[in-house]
Amino acid sequence: MxxxxxxxxxxxxxxxxxxxxxxxxxxxxxxxxxxxxxxxxxxxxxxxxxxxxxxxxxxxxxxxxxxxxxxxxxxxxxxxxxxxxQKASFDPSTSKRAFTVGMTDIGEIYFLPKLMKEVARLAPNVSISTVRNTAVNLQDEMEAGHVNLAIGLLPQLKAGYFQRRLFRQQYVCMFRRGHPLDKKTVSLSEFSSADHVVVISAGTGHGNADEILGRKKVARKVVLTVPHYVAVGHILHDSDLVATVPERLAQALAGPFELSYIRHPAKLPEIAINLFWHGRFHKDPAITWLRSLIVGLHGEGAPD
CATH class of the missing domain: 1.10.10.10 (Winged helix-like DNA-binding domain superfamily/Winged helix DNA-binding domain)
Structure with a gap:
Protein backbone atom coordinates (compact mmCIF):
# COMPACT_ATOMS: atom_id res chain seq x y z
CA MET A 1 0.00 0.00 0.00
CA GLN A 86 0.73 26.16 14.87
CA LYS A 87 0.86 29.89 15.25
CA ALA A 88 3.58 31.85 13.48
CA SER A 89 5.52 32.67 16.61
CA PHE A 90 9.00 32.21 17.99
CA ASP A 91 10.02 32.66 21.60
CA PRO A 92 13.80 33.13 21.68
CA SER A 93 13.92 32.86 25.48
CA THR A 94 12.76 29.22 25.40
CA SER A 95 13.67 28.06 21.90
CA LYS A 96 16.35 25.44 21.29
CA ARG A 97 16.54 26.25 17.59
CA ALA A 98 19.85 25.60 15.81
CA PHE A 99 20.65 28.06 13.02
CA THR A 100 23.25 27.81 10.27
CA VAL A 101 24.64 30.99 8.73
CA GLY A 102 26.88 31.21 5.68
CA MET A 103 29.67 33.76 6.00
CA THR A 104 33.34 34.32 5.28
CA ASP A 105 36.15 34.44 7.81
CA ILE A 106 35.74 38.23 7.71
CA GLY A 107 32.13 37.73 8.73
CA GLU A 108 33.11 35.50 11.63
CA ILE A 109 35.58 38.09 12.88
CA TYR A 110 33.25 41.05 12.46
CA PHE A 111 29.72 39.75 13.05
CA LEU A 112 29.99 36.90 15.53
CA PRO A 113 31.29 38.59 18.71
CA LYS A 114 28.33 41.00 18.97
CA LEU A 115 25.85 38.48 17.64
CA MET A 116 26.76 35.72 20.06
CA LYS A 117 26.71 38.13 23.01
CA GLU A 118 23.13 39.10 22.14
CA VAL A 119 22.08 35.51 21.45
CA ALA A 120 23.39 34.51 24.89
CA ARG A 121 21.34 37.31 26.45
CA LEU A 122 18.11 36.87 24.51
CA ALA A 123 18.10 33.20 23.51
CA PRO A 124 20.34 31.18 25.86
CA ASN A 125 19.35 27.81 24.38
CA VAL A 126 19.74 28.81 20.72
CA SER A 127 22.87 27.68 18.86
CA ILE A 128 24.50 28.99 15.71
CA SER A 129 26.81 27.22 13.29
CA THR A 130 28.67 28.89 10.44
CA VAL A 131 29.70 27.53 7.08
CA ARG A 132 31.92 29.09 4.48
CA ASN A 133 29.90 30.51 1.61
CA THR A 134 32.41 28.92 -0.76
CA ALA A 135 32.59 25.52 0.97
CA VAL A 136 29.03 24.45 0.09
CA ASN A 137 26.64 24.84 -2.82
CA LEU A 138 25.08 27.84 -1.11
CA GLN A 139 22.09 28.13 -3.43
CA ASP A 140 21.03 24.51 -2.97
CA GLU A 141 21.75 24.46 0.76
CA MET A 142 19.70 27.60 1.39
CA GLU A 143 16.80 26.39 -0.76
CA ALA A 144 16.77 23.13 1.19
CA GLY A 145 16.81 25.00 4.50
CA HIS A 146 20.17 23.59 5.60
CA VAL A 147 21.66 27.11 5.60
CA ASN A 148 19.22 29.67 7.01
CA LEU A 149 20.97 32.95 6.20
CA ALA A 150 24.05 34.13 4.36
CA ILE A 151 26.02 37.34 4.82
CA GLY A 152 28.46 38.89 2.43
CA LEU A 153 29.12 40.03 -1.09
CA LEU A 154 27.21 37.26 -2.89
CA PRO A 155 26.17 38.22 -6.41
CA GLN A 156 25.26 34.59 -7.22
CA LEU A 157 22.18 34.72 -4.96
CA LYS A 158 19.53 36.27 -7.19
CA ALA A 159 16.27 34.62 -8.27
CA GLY A 160 14.31 33.20 -5.37
CA TYR A 161 16.25 35.08 -2.69
CA PHE A 162 15.48 38.08 -0.54
CA GLN A 163 18.26 40.39 0.56
CA ARG A 164 18.68 43.25 2.99
CA ARG A 165 21.50 45.78 2.80
CA LEU A 166 23.52 45.80 5.99
CA PHE A 167 26.08 48.44 5.04
CA ARG A 168 28.45 49.73 2.42
CA GLN A 169 32.15 49.92 3.15
CA GLN A 170 35.42 50.95 1.60
CA TYR A 171 38.74 49.19 1.35
CA VAL A 172 41.49 50.62 3.52
CA CYS A 173 45.23 50.31 3.85
CA MET A 174 46.21 48.61 7.13
CA PHE A 175 49.50 48.13 9.01
CA ARG A 176 50.96 48.05 12.52
CA ARG A 177 50.99 51.16 14.67
CA GLY A 178 54.26 53.03 14.19
CA HIS A 179 54.69 51.73 10.64
CA PRO A 180 56.40 54.19 8.25
CA LEU A 181 53.01 54.61 6.53
CA ASP A 182 51.24 55.35 9.82
CA LYS A 183 50.26 58.93 9.00
CA LYS A 184 47.19 60.83 7.82
CA THR A 185 47.65 60.21 4.11
CA VAL A 186 49.81 57.95 2.00
CA SER A 187 50.70 58.47 -1.64
CA LEU A 188 50.21 55.78 -4.23
CA SER A 189 53.96 55.67 -4.65
CA GLU A 190 54.52 55.04 -0.95
CA PHE A 191 51.84 52.36 -1.01
CA SER A 192 53.46 50.63 -3.98
CA SER A 193 56.92 50.69 -2.40
CA ALA A 194 55.80 48.90 0.77
CA ASP A 195 55.90 45.14 1.33
CA HIS A 196 52.42 43.65 1.03
CA VAL A 197 50.44 40.67 2.25
CA VAL A 198 47.65 39.78 -0.18
CA VAL A 199 44.61 37.71 0.70
CA ILE A 200 43.24 35.51 -2.07
CA SER A 201 39.69 35.11 -0.78
CA ALA A 202 38.30 33.10 -3.68
CA GLY A 203 34.58 33.24 -4.35
CA THR A 204 33.82 36.01 -1.85
CA GLY A 205 33.88 39.05 -4.11
CA HIS A 206 36.79 40.58 -2.24
CA GLY A 207 39.13 39.49 -5.01
CA ASN A 208 37.71 42.40 -7.00
CA ALA A 209 39.96 44.80 -5.11
CA ASP A 210 43.07 43.01 -6.34
CA GLU A 211 41.68 42.86 -9.86
CA ILE A 212 41.03 46.61 -9.85
CA LEU A 213 44.52 47.35 -8.54
CA GLY A 214 45.85 45.19 -11.36
CA ARG A 215 43.78 46.99 -14.00
CA LYS A 216 44.95 50.33 -12.63
CA LYS A 217 48.51 49.01 -12.93
CA VAL A 218 49.16 49.75 -9.27
CA ALA A 219 52.40 47.94 -8.56
CA ARG A 220 52.84 46.16 -5.24
CA LYS A 221 55.72 44.24 -3.78
CA VAL A 222 53.82 41.15 -2.66
CA VAL A 223 55.95 39.14 -0.25
CA LEU A 224 53.18 37.02 1.26
CA THR A 225 49.95 35.54 -0.09
CA VAL A 226 47.41 33.81 2.15
CA PRO A 227 44.02 32.20 1.39
CA HIS A 228 41.99 33.91 4.13
CA TYR A 229 41.86 36.88 6.49
CA VAL A 230 42.04 35.00 9.80
CA ALA A 231 45.79 35.49 10.31
CA VAL A 232 46.07 39.02 8.89
CA GLY A 233 45.91 40.69 12.31
CA HIS A 234 48.73 38.55 13.67
CA ILE A 235 50.82 39.02 10.54
CA LEU A 236 50.52 42.81 10.47
CA HIS A 237 51.15 43.14 14.21
CA ASP A 238 54.53 41.45 14.00
CA SER A 239 55.79 42.74 10.65
CA ASP A 240 56.11 45.78 8.41
CA LEU A 241 53.70 44.34 5.88
CA VAL A 242 50.74 46.28 4.52
CA ALA A 243 47.32 44.83 3.66
CA THR A 244 44.32 46.01 1.67
CA VAL A 245 41.27 45.00 3.69
CA PRO A 246 37.57 45.94 4.06
CA GLU A 247 37.02 48.80 6.50
CA ARG A 248 34.79 46.85 8.91
CA LEU A 249 37.44 44.15 9.25
CA ALA A 250 40.02 46.86 9.94
CA GLN A 251 37.79 48.26 12.68
CA ALA A 252 37.57 44.82 14.30
CA LEU A 253 41.31 44.14 14.11
CA ALA A 254 42.72 47.56 14.98
CA GLY A 255 42.29 47.40 18.77
CA PRO A 256 43.19 43.77 19.56
CA PHE A 257 46.27 43.78 17.31
CA GLU A 258 47.39 47.41 17.77
CA LEU A 259 46.96 48.22 14.10
CA SER A 260 46.27 51.42 12.17
CA TYR A 261 44.43 51.95 8.91
CA ILE A 262 43.98 54.86 6.53
CA ARG A 263 41.99 55.73 3.45
CA HIS A 264 43.28 53.69 0.55
CA PRO A 265 45.51 55.68 -1.81
CA ALA A 266 44.05 53.89 -4.82
CA LYS A 267 40.46 54.71 -5.73
CA LEU A 268 38.68 51.46 -5.01
CA PRO A 269 34.87 51.16 -5.24
CA GLU A 270 32.71 50.68 -2.18
CA ILE A 271 31.32 47.23 -1.59
CA ALA A 272 27.85 46.33 -0.34
CA ILE A 273 27.46 43.67 2.35
CA ASN A 274 24.00 42.12 2.32
CA LEU A 275 22.00 39.64 4.34
CA PHE A 276 20.37 36.91 2.21
CA TRP A 277 17.61 34.35 2.80
CA HIS A 278 15.62 32.07 0.52
CA GLY A 279 12.04 33.01 -0.36
CA ARG A 280 10.73 29.69 0.99
CA PHE A 281 11.57 30.83 4.50
CA HIS A 282 10.64 34.48 4.21
CA LYS A 283 7.92 34.17 6.87
CA ASP A 284 9.65 31.67 9.14
CA PRO A 285 9.33 33.40 12.54
CA ALA A 286 12.63 32.07 13.88
CA ILE A 287 14.60 33.17 10.82
CA THR A 288 12.78 36.50 10.87
CA TRP A 289 13.92 36.97 14.47
CA LEU A 290 17.55 36.19 13.64
CA ARG A 291 17.45 38.49 10.60
CA SER A 292 16.12 41.33 12.74
CA LEU A 293 18.79 40.71 15.36
CA ILE A 294 21.61 40.84 12.80
CA VAL A 295 20.21 43.98 11.17
CA GLY A 296 19.80 45.65 14.55
CA LEU A 297 23.38 44.88 15.52
CA HIS A 298 25.15 45.43 12.20
CA GLY A 299 22.84 47.26 9.83
CA GLU A 300 23.37 50.84 8.76
CA GLY A 301 22.75 53.10 11.72
CA ALA A 302 23.33 50.35 14.28
CA PRO A 303 25.17 51.52 17.43
CA ASP A 304 28.90 50.82 17.57
Whole structure:
Protein backbone atom coordinates (compact mmCIF):
# COMPACT_ATOMS: atom_id res chain seq x y z
CA MET A 1 0.00 0.00 0.00
CA UNK A 2 1.26 3.48 -0.90
CA UNK A 3 0.47 6.73 0.89
CA UNK A 4 -1.03 8.12 -2.29
CA UNK A 5 -3.73 5.45 -2.05
CA UNK A 6 -4.88 6.58 1.40
CA UNK A 7 -7.37 9.36 2.09
CA UNK A 8 -6.26 11.12 5.28
CA UNK A 9 -9.90 11.39 6.33
CA UNK A 10 -10.05 7.61 6.58
CA UNK A 11 -7.32 7.70 9.23
CA UNK A 12 -9.25 10.35 11.12
CA UNK A 13 -12.29 8.03 11.18
CA UNK A 14 -10.08 5.10 12.19
CA UNK A 15 -8.65 7.08 15.10
CA UNK A 16 -12.11 8.21 16.26
CA UNK A 17 -13.41 4.64 16.19
CA UNK A 18 -10.49 3.64 18.38
CA UNK A 19 -11.53 6.32 20.85
CA UNK A 20 -15.33 5.89 20.77
CA UNK A 21 -15.66 2.18 19.87
CA UNK A 22 -19.12 2.83 18.37
CA UNK A 23 -19.98 3.94 14.83
CA UNK A 24 -22.79 6.19 16.03
CA UNK A 25 -20.63 7.95 18.62
CA UNK A 26 -17.70 8.35 16.20
CA UNK A 27 -20.08 9.85 13.63
CA UNK A 28 -21.35 12.33 16.22
CA UNK A 29 -17.82 13.24 17.30
CA UNK A 30 -16.77 13.89 13.71
CA UNK A 31 -19.98 15.56 12.60
CA UNK A 32 -20.60 12.83 10.02
CA UNK A 33 -23.52 10.53 9.32
CA UNK A 34 -23.42 6.93 10.50
CA UNK A 35 -23.46 5.67 6.86
CA UNK A 36 -20.52 7.98 6.16
CA UNK A 37 -18.47 6.42 8.98
CA UNK A 38 -19.51 2.91 7.96
CA UNK A 39 -18.50 3.65 4.37
CA UNK A 40 -15.11 4.96 5.51
CA UNK A 41 -14.56 1.84 7.61
CA UNK A 42 -15.45 -0.36 4.64
CA UNK A 43 -12.89 1.47 2.47
CA UNK A 44 -10.23 1.06 5.16
CA UNK A 45 -10.96 -2.64 5.41
CA UNK A 46 -10.46 -3.03 1.68
CA UNK A 47 -7.21 -1.03 1.75
CA UNK A 48 -5.74 -2.93 4.70
CA UNK A 49 -7.27 -6.32 3.96
CA UNK A 50 -8.21 -6.52 7.62
CA UNK A 51 -11.53 -6.22 9.51
CA UNK A 52 -9.93 -3.62 11.85
CA UNK A 53 -12.97 -3.58 14.16
CA UNK A 54 -15.25 -6.44 15.25
CA UNK A 55 -18.75 -5.89 16.66
CA UNK A 56 -19.09 -7.11 20.25
CA UNK A 57 -21.58 -6.47 23.08
CA UNK A 58 -19.10 -3.90 24.40
CA UNK A 59 -18.80 -2.06 21.11
CA UNK A 60 -16.32 -2.13 18.22
CA UNK A 61 -13.22 -3.99 19.36
CA UNK A 62 -10.00 -3.39 17.37
CA UNK A 63 -8.27 -6.36 15.77
CA UNK A 64 -4.58 -7.01 16.55
CA UNK A 65 -3.66 -5.21 13.32
CA UNK A 66 -5.76 -2.20 14.29
CA UNK A 67 -4.06 -2.12 17.68
CA UNK A 68 -0.72 -2.21 15.90
CA UNK A 69 -1.76 0.82 13.82
CA UNK A 70 -3.26 2.73 16.74
CA UNK A 71 -0.11 4.32 18.18
CA UNK A 72 1.61 5.39 14.93
CA UNK A 73 -1.67 6.69 13.48
CA UNK A 74 -2.43 8.79 16.55
CA UNK A 75 1.10 10.23 16.57
CA UNK A 76 1.01 11.03 12.87
CA UNK A 77 -2.36 12.78 13.12
CA UNK A 78 -1.15 14.77 16.12
CA UNK A 79 1.95 15.94 14.24
CA UNK A 80 -0.12 16.96 11.20
CA UNK A 81 -2.68 18.75 13.37
CA UNK A 82 0.03 20.63 15.27
CA UNK A 83 1.81 21.62 12.07
CA UNK A 84 -1.35 22.96 10.44
CA UNK A 85 -2.53 24.84 13.51
CA GLN A 86 0.73 26.16 14.87
CA LYS A 87 0.86 29.89 15.25
CA ALA A 88 3.58 31.85 13.48
CA SER A 89 5.52 32.67 16.61
CA PHE A 90 9.00 32.21 17.99
CA ASP A 91 10.02 32.66 21.60
CA PRO A 92 13.80 33.13 21.68
CA SER A 93 13.92 32.86 25.48
CA THR A 94 12.76 29.22 25.40
CA SER A 95 13.67 28.06 21.90
CA LYS A 96 16.35 25.44 21.29
CA ARG A 97 16.54 26.25 17.59
CA ALA A 98 19.85 25.60 15.81
CA PHE A 99 20.65 28.06 13.02
CA THR A 100 23.25 27.81 10.27
CA VAL A 101 24.64 30.99 8.73
CA GLY A 102 26.88 31.21 5.68
CA MET A 103 29.67 33.76 6.00
CA THR A 104 33.34 34.32 5.28
CA ASP A 105 36.15 34.44 7.81
CA ILE A 106 35.74 38.23 7.71
CA GLY A 107 32.13 37.73 8.73
CA GLU A 108 33.11 35.50 11.63
CA ILE A 109 35.58 38.09 12.88
CA TYR A 110 33.25 41.05 12.46
CA PHE A 111 29.72 39.75 13.05
CA LEU A 112 29.99 36.90 15.53
CA PRO A 113 31.29 38.59 18.71
CA LYS A 114 28.33 41.00 18.97
CA LEU A 115 25.85 38.48 17.64
CA MET A 116 26.76 35.72 20.06
CA LYS A 117 26.71 38.13 23.01
CA GLU A 118 23.13 39.10 22.14
CA VAL A 119 22.08 35.51 21.45
CA ALA A 120 23.39 34.51 24.89
CA ARG A 121 21.34 37.31 26.45
CA LEU A 122 18.11 36.87 24.51
CA ALA A 123 18.10 33.20 23.51
CA PRO A 124 20.34 31.18 25.86
CA ASN A 125 19.35 27.81 24.38
CA VAL A 126 19.74 28.81 20.72
CA SER A 127 22.87 27.68 18.86
CA ILE A 128 24.50 28.99 15.71
CA SER A 129 26.81 27.22 13.29
CA THR A 130 28.67 28.89 10.44
CA VAL A 131 29.70 27.53 7.08
CA ARG A 132 31.92 29.09 4.48
CA ASN A 133 29.90 30.51 1.61
CA THR A 134 32.41 28.92 -0.76
CA ALA A 135 32.59 25.52 0.97
CA VAL A 136 29.03 24.45 0.09
CA ASN A 137 26.64 24.84 -2.82
CA LEU A 138 25.08 27.84 -1.11
CA GLN A 139 22.09 28.13 -3.43
CA ASP A 140 21.03 24.51 -2.97
CA GLU A 141 21.75 24.46 0.76
CA MET A 142 19.70 27.60 1.39
CA GLU A 143 16.80 26.39 -0.76
CA ALA A 144 16.77 23.13 1.19
CA GLY A 145 16.81 25.00 4.50
CA HIS A 146 20.17 23.59 5.60
CA VAL A 147 21.66 27.11 5.60
CA ASN A 148 19.22 29.67 7.01
CA LEU A 149 20.97 32.95 6.20
CA ALA A 150 24.05 34.13 4.36
CA ILE A 151 26.02 37.34 4.82
CA GLY A 152 28.46 38.89 2.43
CA LEU A 153 29.12 40.03 -1.09
CA LEU A 154 27.21 37.26 -2.89
CA PRO A 155 26.17 38.22 -6.41
CA GLN A 156 25.26 34.59 -7.22
CA LEU A 157 22.18 34.72 -4.96
CA LYS A 158 19.53 36.27 -7.19
CA ALA A 159 16.27 34.62 -8.27
CA GLY A 160 14.31 33.20 -5.37
CA TYR A 161 16.25 35.08 -2.69
CA PHE A 162 15.48 38.08 -0.54
CA GLN A 163 18.26 40.39 0.56
CA ARG A 164 18.68 43.25 2.99
CA ARG A 165 21.50 45.78 2.80
CA LEU A 166 23.52 45.80 5.99
CA PHE A 167 26.08 48.44 5.04
CA ARG A 168 28.45 49.73 2.42
CA GLN A 169 32.15 49.92 3.15
CA GLN A 170 35.42 50.95 1.60
CA TYR A 171 38.74 49.19 1.35
CA VAL A 172 41.49 50.62 3.52
CA CYS A 173 45.23 50.31 3.85
CA MET A 174 46.21 48.61 7.13
CA PHE A 175 49.50 48.13 9.01
CA ARG A 176 50.96 48.05 12.52
CA ARG A 177 50.99 51.16 14.67
CA GLY A 178 54.26 53.03 14.19
CA HIS A 179 54.69 51.73 10.64
CA PRO A 180 56.40 54.19 8.25
CA LEU A 181 53.01 54.61 6.53
CA ASP A 182 51.24 55.35 9.82
CA LYS A 183 50.26 58.93 9.00
CA LYS A 184 47.19 60.83 7.82
CA THR A 185 47.65 60.21 4.11
CA VAL A 186 49.81 57.95 2.00
CA SER A 187 50.70 58.47 -1.64
CA LEU A 188 50.21 55.78 -4.23
CA SER A 189 53.96 55.67 -4.65
CA GLU A 190 54.52 55.04 -0.95
CA PHE A 191 51.84 52.36 -1.01
CA SER A 192 53.46 50.63 -3.98
CA SER A 193 56.92 50.69 -2.40
CA ALA A 194 55.80 48.90 0.77
CA ASP A 195 55.90 45.14 1.33
CA HIS A 196 52.42 43.65 1.03
CA VAL A 197 50.44 40.67 2.25
CA VAL A 198 47.65 39.78 -0.18
CA VAL A 199 44.61 37.71 0.70
CA ILE A 200 43.24 35.51 -2.07
CA SER A 201 39.69 35.11 -0.78
CA ALA A 202 38.30 33.10 -3.68
CA GLY A 203 34.58 33.24 -4.35
CA THR A 204 33.82 36.01 -1.85
CA GLY A 205 33.88 39.05 -4.11
CA HIS A 206 36.79 40.58 -2.24
CA GLY A 207 39.13 39.49 -5.01
CA ASN A 208 37.71 42.40 -7.00
CA ALA A 209 39.96 44.80 -5.11
CA ASP A 210 43.07 43.01 -6.34
CA GLU A 211 41.68 42.86 -9.86
CA ILE A 212 41.03 46.61 -9.85
CA LEU A 213 44.52 47.35 -8.54
CA GLY A 214 45.85 45.19 -11.36
CA ARG A 215 43.78 46.99 -14.00
CA LYS A 216 44.95 50.33 -12.63
CA LYS A 217 48.51 49.01 -12.93
CA VAL A 218 49.16 49.75 -9.27
CA ALA A 219 52.40 47.94 -8.56
CA ARG A 220 52.84 46.16 -5.24
CA LYS A 221 55.72 44.24 -3.78
CA VAL A 222 53.82 41.15 -2.66
CA VAL A 223 55.95 39.14 -0.25
CA LEU A 224 53.18 37.02 1.26
CA THR A 225 49.95 35.54 -0.09
CA VAL A 226 47.41 33.81 2.15
CA PRO A 227 44.02 32.20 1.39
CA HIS A 228 41.99 33.91 4.13
CA TYR A 229 41.86 36.88 6.49
CA VAL A 230 42.04 35.00 9.80
CA ALA A 231 45.79 35.49 10.31
CA VAL A 232 46.07 39.02 8.89
CA GLY A 233 45.91 40.69 12.31
CA HIS A 234 48.73 38.55 13.67
CA ILE A 235 50.82 39.02 10.54
CA LEU A 236 50.52 42.81 10.47
CA HIS A 237 51.15 43.14 14.21
CA ASP A 238 54.53 41.45 14.00
CA SER A 239 55.79 42.74 10.65
CA ASP A 240 56.11 45.78 8.41
CA LEU A 241 53.70 44.34 5.88
CA VAL A 242 50.74 46.28 4.52
CA ALA A 243 47.32 44.83 3.66
CA THR A 244 44.32 46.01 1.67
CA VAL A 245 41.27 45.00 3.69
CA PRO A 246 37.57 45.94 4.06
CA GLU A 247 37.02 48.80 6.50
CA ARG A 248 34.79 46.85 8.91
CA LEU A 249 37.44 44.15 9.25
CA ALA A 250 40.02 46.86 9.94
CA GLN A 251 37.79 48.26 12.68
CA ALA A 252 37.57 44.82 14.30
CA LEU A 253 41.31 44.14 14.11
CA ALA A 254 42.72 47.56 14.98
CA GLY A 255 42.29 47.40 18.77
CA PRO A 256 43.19 43.77 19.56
CA PHE A 257 46.27 43.78 17.31
CA GLU A 258 47.39 47.41 17.77
CA LEU A 259 46.96 48.22 14.10
CA SER A 260 46.27 51.42 12.17
CA TYR A 261 44.43 51.95 8.91
CA ILE A 262 43.98 54.86 6.53
CA ARG A 263 41.99 55.73 3.45
CA HIS A 264 43.28 53.69 0.55
CA PRO A 265 45.51 55.68 -1.81
CA ALA A 266 44.05 53.89 -4.82
CA LYS A 267 40.46 54.71 -5.73
CA LEU A 268 38.68 51.46 -5.01
CA PRO A 269 34.87 51.16 -5.24
CA GLU A 270 32.71 50.68 -2.18
CA ILE A 271 31.32 47.23 -1.59
CA ALA A 272 27.85 46.33 -0.34
CA ILE A 273 27.46 43.67 2.35
CA ASN A 274 24.00 42.12 2.32
CA LEU A 275 22.00 39.64 4.34
CA PHE A 276 20.37 36.91 2.21
CA TRP A 277 17.61 34.35 2.80
CA HIS A 278 15.62 32.07 0.52
CA GLY A 279 12.04 33.01 -0.36
CA ARG A 280 10.73 29.69 0.99
CA PHE A 281 11.57 30.83 4.50
CA HIS A 282 10.64 34.48 4.21
CA LYS A 283 7.92 34.17 6.87
CA ASP A 284 9.65 31.67 9.14
CA PRO A 285 9.33 33.40 12.54
CA ALA A 286 12.63 32.07 13.88
CA ILE A 287 14.60 33.17 10.82
CA THR A 288 12.78 36.50 10.87
CA TRP A 289 13.92 36.97 14.47
CA LEU A 290 17.55 36.19 13.64
CA ARG A 291 17.45 38.49 10.60
CA SER A 292 16.12 41.33 12.74
CA LEU A 293 18.79 40.71 15.36
CA ILE A 294 21.61 40.84 12.80
CA VAL A 295 20.21 43.98 11.17
CA GLY A 296 19.80 45.65 14.55
CA LEU A 297 23.38 44.88 15.52
CA HIS A 298 25.15 45.43 12.20
CA GLY A 299 22.84 47.26 9.83
CA GLU A 300 23.37 50.84 8.76
CA GLY A 301 22.75 53.10 11.72
CA ALA A 302 23.33 50.35 14.28
CA PRO A 303 25.17 51.52 17.43
CA ASP A 304 28.90 50.82 17.57
Missing amino acids: ELKDIDLNLLVVFHQLLVDRRVSKAASSLGLSQPGVSNALARLRRLTDDQLFLRTPNGMEPTPYAQQLAGPTASALQVIHAAIN
